[in-house]
Amino acid sequence: METLIKKGAEAEIYLSEWMGRKVIIKKRVRKNYRIKEIDEELRKQRTKKESLLMSGARKAGASVPIIYDVDLSEMKITMQYVEGKRIKDCIDDMDGKEQKKVCKKIGEGIASIHKSGIVHGDITTSNLILYKDRIYFIDFGLGEKSSEREKQGVDLHLLMEAFKAAHENEELFNWVFDAYGKNFEWADEVRKKVREIAERGRYMVRE
């Protein structure tokens, strides 16, 4: 039985069962506003790309749901269901020590992903799941193969903004960045980029 748990702009997320396991199915749905030639090609490419990025990031050492099946006729990816809690929902309830531990893991995870030449594209606290001492990265829908500092900077900048917007402790991002810096040799350049991106103004939070 499939239960719809989330409807995004391009995909529907179902909770289901696959060979006795609880799984998540991400299905890219047909968009009737665009012609078939564009729609099918796009959904196929994106489904393919996302599954490749997920397995790539996983191979690189980050915690990412295991992919069980990719179906390019129905444009769906069947993946491991990670039972834990979204960082967005749990980080404010932790004490400082715990928060620091979690942030360190987030930083290490991002470093592994970036080292493998992948950028996630949407690292918000809703896309990070804490499960049994591990931080899982989900939703690589906006990710790509890239080692550009700019794009790595965008990854971190987005997380910085997410922390700033919804979470009180201002140290959170610094902890993430410290761990990132220890595990990624280009971190200084990326930090420069993060600053640049923030100053471009578009995303600047003005008081």
Added chain:
Amino acid sequence: MICLGIEGTAHTVGIGIVRDRPFGILSNVSSMYRPPSGGIHPRDAANHHASVFTDILQKALERANIKFNDIDLVAFSIGPGLGPCLRTAATAARSLSLYLKKPLIGVNHCIAHLEIGRAVTGASDPVLLYVSGGNTQVIAFMNGRYRVFGETLDIGIGNCLDKFGREAGMPFPAGPKIEEIARKGRKYVGLPYSVKGMDVSFSGILTAAINSLKRESMEDVCFSMQETCFSMLTEVAERAMAHTEKEEVLLGGGVASNERLRNMVRKMAEERGAKFYCPPGELLVDNGAMIAWTAILMKKSGIEMDIDETAIKQNFRTDEVDVTWRH
């Protein structure tokens, strides 16, 4: 309150006279600069604006059936836009304000598109897909500001269509001609579909479309270009709606006159169970009424501007404006 608004950010100079209670656009007159060939030279456009200004001012007053003294507020487009054009409109506005001894307010052009759309369509809290020659943005209200959730990373959609048109020998603006020719297109010619998160990019499509003219028919290339560009725009509008959890989508900007784009966005809204809004054509394109109306909103929320605060802002960002008239 009656406000006279002057628009002059790019190729069009317009004057609109708007009354707030009861809401009414008393007149909305404009004149568009059409270059004899090629694209818009900012200085030539500005000269055009200056030369027709008194003429359209007269017409705007006559059609509104009011006298100079009935005007309570003077407004103008302070940015973003082409420097010489902005300066011409600003100078005219300052002179009028001093002459009439009425307050002066400079309005962000992009926000004016959104506000006039809200005023005339009944949309209350929409995501605006703003598509014109120079501007391509997805804008929505959040935490006291109109924020840009997505935008073009290089050229505006209208600019992309115009440049293609120029290469293909069409007069400016090329959009309507492309739309007409595209109706006869049948075959989809692959063009690079470029959506990055909620941003779009058109320069690659432009190059690819021009190149494919060597192999494919004009009809098919126009068709494919529209399908590709408009699918991208509809997609980012939808992403912004999902992200902001808003259930209305509003169109603005001259390119929204295109039927195919409207139909796509309407369809997208339908499939999401959201509402689709589109103002009438004369309010989609650059016009003075939108400037006047937005200035009324600003004025009533307590905004005042000294003359030295009315320097033009060529790169005025949508999210720089403190939206004091909405909560």
